[in-house]
Amino acid sequence: MAVLVVAEHDAGVLKPATLNAAAAGGEIAKAAGSEVHVLVAGKGCGPVAAEAAKIAGIAKVLVADDAAYDHGLAENLAPLLVKLAAGYTHLLAPATTAGKNLMPRVAALLDVMQISDISAVVSADTFVRPIYAGNALATVQSKDAIKVITVRGTAFPPVEAGGANAPVEPVESTGDSGLSHFVKAELSKSERPELTSARVIISGGRGMQSGDNFHLLESVADKLGAAVGASRAAVDAGFVPNDYQVGQTGKIVAPELYIAVGISGAIQHLAGMKDSKVIVAINKDEEAPIFQIADYGLVGDLFKVIPELDEELAKRQQ
Amino acid sequence: MKALVAVKRVVDYNVKVRVKADHTGVETANVKMSMNPFDEISVEEALRLREAGTVEEVIAVSLGVQQCQETIRTALAMGADRGVLVQTDVELQPLAVAKLLKAVIEKEGPEIVIIGKQAIDDDCNQTGQMLAALLGWPQATFASKLTISGGDAEVTREVDGGLETIAYKLPLIVTTDLRLNEPRYASLPNIMKAKKKPIVTMTPEELGVDVTPRLVTLKVEEPAKRQGGVKVGSVAELVDKLKLEARVI
Numbered sequence: 286m287a288v289l290v291v292a293e294h295d296a297g298v299l300k301p302a303t304l305n306a307a308a309a310g311g312e313i314a315k316a317a318g319s320e321v322h323v324l325v326a327g328k329g330c331g332p333v334a335a336e337a338a339k340i341a342g343i344a345k346v347l348v349a350d351d352a353a354y355d356h357g358l359a360e361n362l363a364p365l366l367v368k369l370a371a372g373y374t375h376l377l378a379p380a381t382t383a384g385k386n387l388m389p390r391v392a393a394l395l396d397v398m399q400i401s402d403i404s405a406v407v408s409a410d411t412f413v414r415p416i417y418a419g420n421a422l423a424t425v426q427s428k429d430a431i432k433v434i435t436v437r438g439t440a441f442p443p444v445e446a447g448g449a450n451a452p453v454e455p456v457e458s459t460g461d462s463g464l465s466h467f468v469k470a471e472l473s474k475s476e477r478p479e480l481t482s483a484r485v486i487i488s489g490g491r492g493m494q495s496g497d498n499f500h501l502l503e504s505v506a507d508k509l510g511a512a513v514g515a516s517r518a519a520v521d522a523g524f525v526p527n528d529y530q531v532g533q534t535g536k537i538v539a540p541e542l543y544i545a546v547g548i549s550g551a552i553q554h555l556a557g558m559k560d561s562k563v564i565v566a567i568n569k570d571e572e573a574p575i576f577q578i579a580d581y582g583l584v585g586d587l588f589k590v591i592p593e594l595d596e597e598l599a600k601r602q603q
Numbered sequence: 604m605k606a607l608v609a610v611k612r613v614v615d616y617n618v619k620v621r622v623k624a625d626h627t628g629v630e631t632a633n634v635k636m637s638m639n640p641f642d643e644i645s646v647e648e649a650l651r652l653r654e655a656g657t658v659e660e661v662i663a664v665s666l667g668v669q670q671c672q673e674t675i676r677t678a679l680a681m682g683a684d685r686g687v688l689v690q691t692d693v694e695l696q697p698l699a700v701a702k703l704l705k706a707v708i709e710k711e712g713p714e715i716v717i718i719g720k721q722a723i724d725d726d727c728n729q730t731g732q733m734l735a736a737l738l739g740w741p742q743a744t745f746a747s748k749l750t751i752s753g754g755d756a757e758v759t760r761e762v763d764g765g766l767e768t769i770a771y772k773l774p775l776i777v778t779t780d781l782r783l784n785e786p787r788y789a790s791l792p793n794i795m796k797a798k799k800k801p802i803v804t805m806t807p808e809e810l811g812v813d814v815t816p817r818l819v820t821l822k823v824e825e826p827a828k829r830q831g832g833v834k835v836g837s838v839a840e841l842v843d844k845l846k847l848e849a850r851v852i
Contacts, residue, residue, distance in 0.1 A: 389732035
Protein backbone atom coordinates (compact mmCIF):
# COMPACT_ATOMS: atom_id res chain seq x y z
CA MET A 286 0.00 0.00 0.00
CA ALA A 287 1.16 3.52 -0.75
CA VAL A 288 0.21 7.18 -0.96
CA LEU A 289 -1.02 8.47 -4.34
CA VAL A 290 -0.54 12.14 -5.28
CA VAL A 291 -2.53 13.50 -8.22
CA ALA A 292 -0.22 15.65 -10.35
CA GLU A 293 -1.46 18.98 -11.62
CA HIS A 294 -0.27 19.98 -15.06
CA ASP A 295 -1.14 22.28 -17.88
CA ALA A 296 0.03 22.49 -21.48
CA GLY A 297 2.62 19.77 -20.98
CA VAL A 298 4.19 21.30 -17.87
CA LEU A 299 4.00 20.00 -14.30
CA LYS A 300 2.55 22.66 -11.96
CA PRO A 301 4.62 23.58 -8.87
CA ALA A 302 1.65 22.82 -6.55
CA THR A 303 2.32 19.14 -7.28
CA LEU A 304 5.66 19.43 -5.45
CA ASN A 305 3.97 20.79 -2.31
CA ALA A 306 1.42 17.97 -2.38
CA ALA A 307 4.26 15.48 -2.90
CA ALA A 308 5.92 16.92 0.23
CA ALA A 309 2.77 16.28 2.27
CA GLY A 310 2.57 12.82 0.68
CA GLY A 311 6.15 12.18 1.77
CA GLU A 312 5.34 13.08 5.39
CA ILE A 313 2.34 10.75 5.40
CA ALA A 314 4.33 7.91 3.77
CA LYS A 315 7.03 8.34 6.41
CA ALA A 316 4.43 8.14 9.20
CA ALA A 317 2.79 5.11 7.58
CA GLY A 318 6.03 3.40 6.55
CA SER A 319 5.02 3.34 2.89
CA GLU A 320 5.95 5.12 -0.35
CA VAL A 321 4.64 7.89 -2.61
CA HIS A 322 3.34 7.39 -6.14
CA VAL A 323 2.22 10.11 -8.55
CA LEU A 324 -0.67 9.91 -10.99
CA VAL A 325 -0.45 11.89 -14.22
CA ALA A 326 -3.73 11.85 -16.14
CA GLY A 327 -4.29 13.79 -19.34
CA LYS A 328 -4.09 13.74 -23.08
CA GLY A 329 -0.60 13.35 -24.50
CA CYS A 330 0.85 13.68 -21.00
CA GLY A 331 3.96 11.54 -21.55
CA PRO A 332 6.37 14.50 -21.12
CA VAL A 333 4.66 15.44 -17.83
CA ALA A 334 4.98 11.84 -16.61
CA ALA A 335 8.70 11.94 -17.45
CA GLU A 336 9.00 15.18 -15.46
CA ALA A 337 7.05 13.66 -12.54
CA ALA A 338 9.38 10.64 -12.50
CA LYS A 339 12.23 12.98 -11.52
CA ILE A 340 10.46 14.37 -8.42
CA ALA A 341 12.55 13.62 -5.32
CA GLY A 342 11.16 10.82 -3.15
CA ILE A 343 8.72 9.39 -5.71
CA ALA A 344 8.72 5.59 -6.04
CA LYS A 345 6.47 5.23 -9.08
CA VAL A 346 4.54 7.28 -11.64
CA LEU A 347 1.22 6.10 -13.04
CA VAL A 348 0.22 7.61 -16.33
CA ALA A 349 -3.33 7.57 -17.74
CA ASP A 350 -3.14 8.99 -21.24
CA ASP A 351 -6.56 9.49 -22.83
CA ALA A 352 -8.51 12.31 -24.49
CA ALA A 353 -11.19 11.84 -21.77
CA TYR A 354 -8.69 13.22 -19.20
CA ASP A 355 -7.94 16.39 -21.15
CA HIS A 356 -8.87 19.58 -19.23
CA GLY A 357 -9.21 17.64 -15.96
CA LEU A 358 -12.97 17.06 -16.05
CA ALA A 359 -13.93 15.67 -12.63
CA GLU A 360 -16.73 13.56 -14.14
CA ASN A 361 -14.11 11.55 -16.08
CA LEU A 362 -11.20 11.63 -13.62
CA ALA A 363 -13.09 10.55 -10.49
CA PRO A 364 -13.80 6.99 -11.74
CA LEU A 365 -10.08 6.58 -12.53
CA LEU A 366 -9.11 7.55 -8.97
CA VAL A 367 -11.79 5.26 -7.56
CA LYS A 368 -10.43 2.35 -9.60
CA LEU A 369 -6.86 3.00 -8.44
CA ALA A 370 -7.89 3.58 -4.80
CA ALA A 371 -7.84 -0.15 -3.99
CA GLY A 372 -4.03 -0.05 -3.92
CA TYR A 373 -3.69 3.06 -1.76
CA THR A 374 -4.17 4.24 1.82
CA HIS A 375 -4.18 7.95 0.94
CA LEU A 376 -5.20 9.93 -2.16
CA LEU A 377 -3.82 13.48 -2.26
CA ALA A 378 -4.15 16.48 -4.53
CA PRO A 379 -3.12 20.12 -4.24
CA ALA A 380 -5.91 22.37 -2.86
CA THR A 381 -6.09 24.24 -6.17
CA THR A 382 -9.33 24.78 -8.09
CA ALA A 383 -8.59 21.52 -9.95
CA GLY A 384 -7.96 19.52 -6.76
CA LYS A 385 -10.91 21.06 -4.94
CA ASN A 386 -13.15 20.17 -7.87
CA LEU A 387 -12.00 16.56 -8.23
CA MET A 388 -11.27 15.12 -4.80
CA PRO A 389 -14.66 15.47 -3.04
CA ARG A 390 -16.23 13.61 -5.98
CA VAL A 391 -13.71 10.81 -5.46
CA ALA A 392 -14.29 10.79 -1.69
CA ALA A 393 -18.06 10.50 -2.02
CA LEU A 394 -17.74 7.64 -4.54
CA LEU A 395 -15.51 5.84 -2.00
CA ASP A 396 -17.96 6.74 0.82
CA VAL A 397 -15.30 8.59 2.81
CA MET A 398 -15.08 12.13 4.21
CA GLN A 399 -12.48 14.29 2.54
CA ILE A 400 -9.98 16.15 4.70
CA SER A 401 -9.76 19.55 2.99
CA ASP A 402 -6.79 21.86 2.77
CA ILE A 403 -4.50 20.24 5.36
CA SER A 404 -1.73 22.43 6.78
CA ALA A 405 0.12 19.76 8.82
CA VAL A 406 0.44 15.99 9.11
CA VAL A 407 0.25 14.74 12.71
CA SER A 408 0.12 11.02 11.89
CA ALA A 409 -1.13 8.77 9.10
CA ASP A 410 -4.75 9.43 10.14
CA THR A 411 -4.57 12.79 11.91
CA PHE A 412 -4.16 16.17 10.25
CA VAL A 413 -4.38 19.88 11.00
CA ARG A 414 -6.60 22.09 8.86
CA PRO A 415 -7.58 25.75 9.09
CA ILE A 416 -11.25 26.62 9.65
CA TYR A 417 -13.10 29.95 9.90
CA ALA A 418 -10.78 31.70 7.43
CA GLY A 419 -7.75 30.47 9.34
CA ASN A 420 -8.91 32.00 12.63
CA ALA A 421 -8.84 28.52 14.15
CA LEU A 422 -6.86 25.37 13.48
CA ALA A 423 -8.66 22.05 13.85
CA THR A 424 -6.81 18.79 14.45
CA VAL A 425 -8.97 16.06 12.92
CA GLN A 426 -8.70 12.29 12.87
CA SER A 427 -10.19 10.29 10.01
CA LYS A 428 -11.94 7.02 10.76
CA ASP A 429 -12.23 6.11 7.06
CA ALA A 430 -10.24 3.28 5.47
CA ILE A 431 -8.96 5.50 2.64
CA LYS A 432 -8.00 9.09 3.36
CA VAL A 433 -8.85 11.56 0.60
CA ILE A 434 -6.96 14.79 1.17
CA THR A 435 -6.33 18.18 -0.42
CA VAL A 436 -3.10 19.94 0.54
CA ARG A 437 -2.57 23.61 1.33
CA GLY A 438 0.55 24.30 -0.75
CA THR A 439 1.92 27.13 1.39
CA ALA A 440 2.10 24.83 4.44
CA PHE A 441 4.45 22.29 2.84
CA PRO A 442 7.76 23.43 1.30
CA PRO A 443 8.06 21.82 -2.15
CA VAL A 444 10.21 18.71 -2.66
CA GLU A 445 13.01 18.90 -5.24
CA ALA A 446 11.76 18.76 -8.82
CA GLY A 447 14.75 16.71 -9.99
CA GLY A 448 17.12 13.95 -9.00
CA ALA A 449 14.92 10.87 -8.96
CA ASN A 450 14.28 8.38 -11.73
CA ALA A 451 11.08 6.56 -10.84
CA PRO A 452 9.55 3.93 -13.13
CA VAL A 453 6.57 5.08 -15.23
CA GLU A 454 3.68 2.65 -15.52
CA PRO A 455 0.69 3.13 -17.84
CA VAL A 456 -2.80 2.58 -16.42
CA GLU A 457 -5.94 1.85 -18.39
CA SER A 458 -8.45 4.63 -19.02
CA THR A 459 -11.90 4.50 -17.47
CA GLY A 460 -13.29 6.34 -20.49
CA ASP A 461 -15.58 9.30 -21.05
CA SER A 462 -18.62 9.70 -18.76
CA GLY A 463 -20.43 11.75 -21.41
CA LEU A 464 -21.69 14.09 -18.67
CA SER A 465 -19.55 17.12 -19.53
CA HIS A 466 -17.29 18.49 -22.22
CA PHE A 467 -14.79 21.30 -22.49
CA VAL A 468 -15.86 24.36 -24.50
CA LYS A 469 -13.17 27.00 -24.02
CA ALA A 470 -10.73 28.59 -21.61
CA GLU A 471 -9.90 32.25 -21.19
CA LEU A 472 -6.75 32.16 -19.15
CA SER A 473 -5.08 35.32 -17.90
CA LYS A 474 -1.89 35.87 -19.84
CA SER A 475 0.95 37.29 -17.84
CA GLU A 476 4.71 37.37 -18.05
CA ARG A 477 4.80 37.63 -14.27
CA PRO A 478 5.08 34.65 -11.91
CA GLU A 479 1.97 32.79 -10.73
CA LEU A 480 0.48 34.10 -7.50
CA THR A 481 0.70 30.81 -5.61
CA SER A 482 4.40 30.29 -6.38
CA ALA A 483 5.68 33.89 -6.56
CA ARG A 484 8.54 34.95 -4.26
CA VAL A 485 7.15 38.50 -4.06
CA ILE A 486 3.53 39.65 -4.37
CA ILE A 487 2.14 43.17 -4.56
CA SER A 488 -1.63 43.35 -4.05
CA GLY A 489 -4.11 46.17 -4.42
CA GLY A 490 -7.40 46.75 -2.63
CA ARG A 491 -10.37 49.05 -2.80
CA GLY A 492 -7.98 51.98 -2.28
CA MET A 493 -6.73 51.51 -5.86
CA GLN A 494 -9.99 53.17 -6.99
CA SER A 495 -9.93 51.67 -10.50
CA GLY A 496 -8.56 48.82 -12.59
CA ASP A 497 -6.49 51.28 -14.61
CA ASN A 498 -4.58 52.27 -11.50
CA PHE A 499 -3.26 48.71 -11.16
CA HIS A 500 -0.60 49.64 -13.74
CA LEU A 501 1.10 51.47 -10.86
CA LEU A 502 1.48 48.14 -9.07
CA GLU A 503 2.50 46.34 -12.25
CA SER A 504 5.42 48.69 -12.73
CA VAL A 505 6.68 47.97 -9.19
CA ALA A 506 5.98 44.25 -9.70
CA ASP A 507 8.20 44.17 -12.78
CA LYS A 508 11.10 45.67 -10.86
CA LEU A 509 10.74 43.09 -8.06
CA GLY A 510 9.90 40.07 -10.24
CA ALA A 511 6.60 40.00 -8.36
CA ALA A 512 3.10 38.70 -9.05
CA VAL A 513 0.15 41.08 -8.79
CA GLY A 514 -2.78 40.17 -6.53
CA ALA A 515 -5.89 41.84 -5.17
CA SER A 516 -8.32 41.80 -2.27
CA ARG A 517 -11.88 40.62 -2.70
CA ALA A 518 -13.04 44.25 -2.50
CA ALA A 519 -10.98 45.09 -5.60
CA VAL A 520 -12.33 42.03 -7.43
CA ASP A 521 -15.93 42.78 -6.40
CA ALA A 522 -15.49 46.36 -7.61
CA GLY A 523 -14.49 44.94 -11.00
CA PHE A 524 -10.95 46.41 -10.94
CA VAL A 525 -9.30 43.06 -11.76
CA PRO A 526 -10.37 39.47 -12.60
CA ASN A 527 -11.20 36.94 -9.89
CA ASP A 528 -8.00 34.95 -10.42
CA TYR A 529 -6.12 37.86 -8.79
CA GLN A 530 -8.01 37.33 -5.55
CA VAL A 531 -6.00 36.51 -2.41
CA GLY A 532 -8.06 35.45 0.60
CA GLN A 533 -10.34 32.91 2.24
CA THR A 534 -12.27 32.21 -0.94
CA GLY A 535 -9.50 33.05 -3.37
CA LYS A 536 -5.87 31.99 -3.40
CA ILE A 537 -3.79 31.22 -0.32
CA VAL A 538 -0.28 32.61 -0.67
CA ALA A 539 2.85 32.74 1.49
CA PRO A 540 5.58 34.61 -0.42
CA GLU A 541 8.86 35.93 1.01
CA LEU A 542 7.47 39.45 0.65
CA TYR A 543 3.83 40.57 0.46
CA ILE A 544 3.10 44.23 -0.20
CA ALA A 545 -0.51 45.20 0.56
CA VAL A 546 -1.49 48.48 -1.09
CA GLY A 547 -4.75 50.23 -0.25
CA ILE A 548 -5.98 47.08 1.51
CA SER A 549 -7.64 47.62 4.89
CA GLY A 550 -7.07 44.05 6.09
CA ALA A 551 -10.42 42.28 6.51
CA ILE A 552 -10.02 38.85 8.15
CA GLN A 553 -11.06 37.23 4.86
CA HIS A 554 -8.05 38.81 3.15
CA LEU A 555 -5.64 38.11 6.00
CA ALA A 556 -6.68 34.45 5.77
CA GLY A 557 -5.02 34.31 2.36
CA MET A 558 -1.69 36.00 3.11
CA LYS A 559 -0.87 36.08 6.81
CA ASP A 560 1.70 33.31 6.50
CA SER A 561 3.86 35.48 4.23
CA LYS A 562 7.40 35.87 5.58
CA VAL A 563 7.50 39.67 5.45
CA ILE A 564 4.40 41.85 5.10
CA VAL A 565 4.45 45.49 4.04
CA ALA A 566 1.31 47.61 4.32
CA ILE A 567 0.79 50.89 2.52
CA ASN A 568 -2.44 52.65 3.47
CA LYS A 569 -3.57 56.20 4.11
CA ASP A 570 -5.69 55.14 7.10
CA GLU A 571 -3.30 54.59 9.98
CA GLU A 572 -6.03 52.73 11.90
CA ALA A 573 -6.37 50.09 9.14
CA PRO A 574 -6.21 46.57 10.68
CA ILE A 575 -3.57 45.54 8.11
CA PHE A 576 -0.98 47.50 10.13
CA GLN A 577 -1.52 45.17 13.10
CA ILE A 578 0.06 42.28 11.22
CA ALA A 579 2.46 44.15 8.92
CA ASP A 580 6.19 44.00 9.59
CA TYR A 581 6.64 47.38 7.93
CA GLY A 582 3.85 49.90 7.67
CA LEU A 583 3.86 53.10 5.67
CA VAL A 584 1.01 55.55 6.21
CA GLY A 585 0.43 57.60 3.11
CA ASP A 586 -1.49 58.18 -0.09
CA LEU A 587 -0.73 55.24 -2.35
CA PHE A 588 -0.92 57.47 -5.44
CA LYS A 589 2.13 59.31 -4.12
CA VAL A 590 3.87 56.42 -2.37
CA ILE A 591 3.75 53.83 -5.17
CA PRO A 592 5.28 56.04 -7.90
CA GLU A 593 7.93 57.05 -5.35
CA LEU A 594 8.61 53.39 -4.55
CA ASP A 595 8.82 52.63 -8.26
CA GLU A 596 11.38 55.41 -8.72
CA GLU A 597 13.38 54.39 -5.67
CA LEU A 598 13.61 50.79 -6.88
CA ALA A 599 14.62 51.94 -10.37
CA LYS A 600 17.30 54.20 -8.89
CA ARG A 601 18.80 51.42 -6.79
CA GLN A 602 18.76 48.95 -9.64
CA GLN A 603 21.10 51.17 -11.67
CA MET B 604 -38.32 22.30 -14.08
CA LYS B 605 -37.69 22.68 -10.37
CA ALA B 606 -34.61 24.21 -8.81
CA LEU B 607 -33.33 23.24 -5.38
CA VAL B 608 -30.94 25.37 -3.33
CA ALA B 609 -29.19 24.39 -0.13
CA VAL B 610 -28.71 27.10 2.49
CA LYS B 611 -26.42 26.79 5.51
CA ARG B 612 -26.67 28.62 8.82
CA VAL B 613 -23.19 29.86 9.73
CA VAL B 614 -21.50 32.37 12.03
CA ASP B 615 -21.94 35.76 10.33
CA TYR B 616 -18.94 36.74 8.22
CA ASN B 617 -18.43 39.92 10.24
CA VAL B 618 -18.00 38.07 13.53
CA LYS B 619 -14.45 37.58 14.75
CA VAL B 620 -14.63 33.98 15.95
CA ARG B 621 -13.09 32.91 19.24
CA VAL B 622 -11.75 29.47 20.07
CA LYS B 623 -13.42 27.93 23.13
CA ALA B 624 -11.29 27.74 26.26
CA ASP B 625 -11.57 23.94 26.34
CA HIS B 626 -10.37 23.68 22.70
CA THR B 627 -13.42 21.70 21.56
CA GLY B 628 -14.45 24.21 18.90
CA VAL B 629 -15.26 27.88 18.39
CA GLU B 630 -17.70 29.93 20.44
CA THR B 631 -21.12 29.94 18.74
CA ALA B 632 -23.35 30.80 21.72
CA ASN B 633 -24.75 34.35 21.55
CA VAL B 634 -23.03 34.91 18.21
CA LYS B 635 -24.83 36.41 15.22
CA MET B 636 -25.72 33.70 12.69
CA SER B 637 -26.51 34.30 9.01
CA MET B 638 -26.96 32.50 5.73
CA ASN B 639 -23.62 31.42 4.24
CA PRO B 640 -22.78 34.21 1.73
CA PHE B 641 -22.25 31.79 -1.18
CA ASP B 642 -25.71 30.33 -0.51
CA GLU B 643 -27.28 33.77 -0.92
CA ILE B 644 -25.74 33.75 -4.38
CA SER B 645 -27.30 30.30 -4.98
CA VAL B 646 -30.75 31.52 -3.97
CA GLU B 647 -30.39 34.60 -6.19
CA GLU B 648 -29.36 32.49 -9.20
CA ALA B 649 -32.32 30.15 -8.75
CA LEU B 650 -34.70 33.12 -8.49
CA ARG B 651 -33.28 34.60 -11.69
CA LEU B 652 -33.85 31.26 -13.46
CA ARG B 653 -37.46 31.35 -12.28
CA GLU B 654 -37.87 34.97 -13.40
CA ALA B 655 -36.45 34.00 -16.81
CA GLY B 656 -39.05 31.23 -17.07
CA THR B 657 -36.48 28.42 -17.06
CA VAL B 658 -37.56 27.18 -13.63
CA GLU B 659 -41.09 27.01 -12.21
CA GLU B 660 -40.35 26.50 -8.54
CA VAL B 661 -37.48 27.18 -6.14
CA ILE B 662 -37.13 24.94 -3.06
CA ALA B 663 -34.78 25.99 -0.24
CA VAL B 664 -33.33 23.21 1.92
CA SER B 665 -31.38 23.55 5.13
CA LEU B 666 -29.94 20.85 7.36
CA GLY B 667 -29.12 20.97 11.04
CA VAL B 668 -30.57 22.37 14.22
CA GLN B 669 -34.10 23.72 14.55
CA GLN B 670 -32.88 27.34 14.14
CA CYS B 671 -31.94 26.55 10.51
CA GLN B 672 -35.63 27.42 9.94
CA GLU B 673 -34.56 31.07 10.17
CA THR B 674 -32.08 30.55 7.33
CA ILE B 675 -34.84 28.97 5.24
CA ARG B 676 -37.10 31.95 6.06
CA THR B 677 -34.38 34.26 4.73
CA ALA B 678 -34.37 32.31 1.45
CA LEU B 679 -38.19 32.44 1.35
CA ALA B 680 -38.09 36.20 1.98
CA MET B 681 -35.69 36.58 -0.95
CA GLY B 682 -38.33 34.79 -3.05
CA ALA B 683 -37.95 31.01 -2.79
CA ASP B 684 -41.32 29.22 -2.96
CA ARG B 685 -41.08 26.72 -0.11
CA GLY B 686 -38.68 25.19 2.34
CA VAL B 687 -37.47 21.81 3.58
CA LEU B 688 -35.67 21.43 6.91
CA VAL B 689 -33.82 18.22 7.71
CA GLN B 690 -33.58 18.59 11.45
CA THR B 691 -30.89 17.02 13.63
CA ASP B 692 -28.61 18.03 16.48
CA VAL B 693 -25.81 15.79 15.23
CA GLU B 694 -22.78 17.63 13.77
CA LEU B 695 -23.27 17.26 10.01
CA GLN B 696 -20.17 16.80 7.88
CA PRO B 697 -20.25 17.34 4.08
CA LEU B 698 -20.59 13.63 3.22
CA ALA B 699 -23.65 13.34 5.48
CA VAL B 700 -25.10 16.58 4.08
CA ALA B 701 -24.63 15.26 0.53
CA LYS B 702 -26.42 12.00 1.44
CA LEU B 703 -29.32 13.89 3.03
CA LEU B 704 -29.62 16.24 0.06
CA LYS B 705 -29.62 13.25 -2.28
CA ALA B 706 -32.55 11.80 -0.36
CA VAL B 707 -34.46 15.10 -0.53
CA ILE B 708 -33.67 15.46 -4.25
CA GLU B 709 -35.01 11.97 -4.94
CA LYS B 710 -38.31 13.04 -3.34
CA GLU B 711 -38.51 16.47 -4.98
CA GLY B 712 -37.09 15.76 -8.45
CA PRO B 713 -35.30 19.03 -9.26
CA GLU B 714 -33.26 19.17 -12.47
CA ILE B 715 -30.94 21.85 -11.24
CA VAL B 716 -29.40 22.09 -7.78
CA ILE B 717 -27.44 25.19 -6.77
CA ILE B 718 -25.12 25.19 -3.76
CA GLY B 719 -22.48 27.60 -2.41
CA LYS B 720 -18.96 26.50 -3.31
CA GLN B 721 -17.81 26.70 0.29
CA ALA B 722 -19.24 27.38 3.73
CA ILE B 723 -17.34 30.08 5.57
CA ASP B 724 -17.29 28.12 8.84
CA ASP B 725 -15.63 24.78 8.03
CA ASP B 726 -14.18 26.03 4.69
CA CYS B 727 -14.54 22.47 3.34
CA ASN B 728 -15.62 23.09 -0.28
CA GLN B 729 -16.98 19.54 -0.70
CA THR B 730 -20.76 19.24 -0.54
CA GLY B 731 -21.70 20.04 -4.16
CA GLN B 732 -19.05 17.73 -5.60
CA MET B 733 -20.04 14.92 -3.23
CA LEU B 734 -23.72 15.32 -4.02
CA ALA B 735 -22.99 15.20 -7.76
CA ALA B 736 -20.98 12.00 -7.23
CA LEU B 737 -23.74 10.31 -5.23
CA LEU B 738 -26.39 11.22 -7.82
CA GLY B 739 -24.14 10.41 -10.80
CA TRP B 740 -24.72 13.96 -12.09
CA PRO B 741 -22.15 16.35 -13.55
CA GLN B 742 -20.80 19.14 -11.36
CA ALA B 743 -20.31 22.74 -12.47
CA THR B 744 -18.19 24.03 -9.60
CA PHE B 745 -17.10 27.64 -8.92
CA ALA B 746 -19.60 29.04 -11.42
CA SER B 747 -19.47 32.68 -12.51
CA LYS B 748 -21.96 32.36 -15.38
CA LEU B 749 -24.78 29.88 -15.98
CA THR B 750 -26.79 29.46 -19.20
CA ILE B 751 -29.45 26.77 -19.57
CA SER B 752 -30.95 25.83 -22.92
CA GLY B 753 -32.92 22.67 -23.57
CA GLY B 754 -31.38 19.73 -21.76
CA ASP B 755 -27.95 21.32 -21.50
CA ALA B 756 -26.18 23.96 -19.48
CA GLU B 757 -23.09 25.97 -20.24
CA VAL B 758 -21.17 27.18 -17.22
CA THR B 759 -18.21 29.53 -16.96
CA ARG B 760 -16.02 28.49 -14.04
CA GLU B 761 -13.52 30.50 -11.99
CA VAL B 762 -10.28 28.51 -12.11
CA ASP B 763 -6.78 29.36 -10.84
CA GLY B 764 -5.54 30.53 -14.23
CA GLY B 765 -8.65 32.51 -15.27
CA LEU B 766 -11.96 31.29 -16.67
CA GLU B 767 -13.07 28.01 -18.22
CA THR B 768 -16.34 27.18 -19.95
CA ILE B 769 -17.75 23.64 -19.79
CA ALA B 770 -20.95 22.21 -21.25
CA TYR B 771 -22.97 19.88 -19.01
CA LYS B 772 -25.96 17.59 -19.40
CA LEU B 773 -28.92 18.23 -17.10
CA PRO B 774 -29.68 17.36 -14.34
CA LEU B 775 -26.78 19.30 -12.90
CA ILE B 776 -25.20 20.45 -9.64
CA VAL B 777 -23.88 24.02 -9.75
CA THR B 778 -21.66 25.48 -7.02
CA THR B 779 -21.56 29.25 -6.89
CA ASP B 780 -18.59 31.62 -6.91
CA LEU B 781 -18.64 35.27 -5.94
CA ARG B 782 -19.14 36.86 -9.32
CA LEU B 783 -22.14 34.80 -10.44
CA ASN B 784 -24.54 37.54 -9.30
CA GLU B 785 -25.28 40.07 -6.59
CA PRO B 786 -27.92 38.72 -4.22
CA ARG B 787 -31.01 40.87 -3.64
CA TYR B 788 -32.14 42.12 -0.28
CA ALA B 789 -35.47 40.89 1.02
CA SER B 790 -38.07 43.67 1.10
CA LEU B 791 -40.29 44.10 4.15
CA PRO B 792 -43.49 42.93 2.35
CA ASN B 793 -41.60 39.86 1.15
CA ILE B 794 -40.34 39.15 4.67
CA MET B 795 -43.99 39.23 5.84
CA LYS B 796 -45.09 37.02 2.95
CA ALA B 797 -42.31 34.53 3.71
CA LYS B 798 -43.85 33.83 7.11
CA LYS B 799 -46.81 32.20 5.36
CA LYS B 800 -44.75 30.05 3.00
CA PRO B 801 -44.63 26.36 3.91
CA ILE B 802 -41.62 24.62 5.46
CA VAL B 803 -41.69 20.83 5.74
CA THR B 804 -39.55 19.28 8.47
CA MET B 805 -38.07 15.79 8.29
CA THR B 806 -35.29 13.87 10.04
CA PRO B 807 -32.24 11.90 8.86
CA GLU B 808 -33.93 8.76 10.25
CA GLU B 809 -37.03 9.36 8.12
CA LEU B 810 -34.77 9.77 5.10
CA GLY B 811 -32.88 6.59 6.04
CA VAL B 812 -29.47 8.29 6.14
CA ASP B 813 -26.68 7.50 8.61
CA VAL B 814 -25.14 10.86 9.50
CA THR B 815 -22.48 9.66 11.97
CA PRO B 816 -19.42 11.95 11.63
CA ARG B 817 -16.41 10.33 9.94
CA LEU B 818 -13.90 12.93 11.08
CA VAL B 819 -13.30 13.35 14.79
CA THR B 820 -12.16 16.79 15.88
CA LEU B 821 -9.47 16.16 18.50
CA LYS B 822 -8.87 19.82 19.28
CA VAL B 823 -9.33 23.33 17.96
CA GLU B 824 -6.65 25.91 18.63
CA GLU B 825 -5.93 29.51 17.85
CA PRO B 826 -3.20 30.03 15.26
CA ALA B 827 0.02 31.72 16.36
CA LYS B 828 -0.59 35.46 16.48
CA ARG B 829 1.42 37.54 14.08
CA GLN B 830 3.07 40.48 15.77
CA GLY B 831 2.77 43.89 14.18
CA GLY B 832 6.09 45.50 13.29
CA VAL B 833 7.19 49.07 12.85
CA LYS B 834 5.95 52.07 10.92
CA VAL B 835 8.44 53.59 8.55
CA GLY B 836 8.52 57.28 7.71
CA SER B 837 9.47 57.24 4.05
CA VAL B 838 9.76 55.15 0.93
CA ALA B 839 13.58 55.30 1.13
CA GLU B 840 13.47 53.94 4.69
CA LEU B 841 11.10 51.16 3.60
CA VAL B 842 13.39 50.07 0.77
CA ASP B 843 16.39 50.17 3.15
CA LYS B 844 14.59 47.96 5.65
CA LEU B 845 13.55 45.48 2.97
CA LYS B 846 17.07 45.32 1.55
CA LEU B 847 19.21 45.40 4.68
CA GLU B 848 17.06 44.18 7.57
CA ALA B 849 14.56 41.75 6.04
CA ARG B 850 16.79 40.97 3.01
CA VAL B 851 13.83 40.15 0.80
CA ILE B 852 14.59 42.42 -2.17
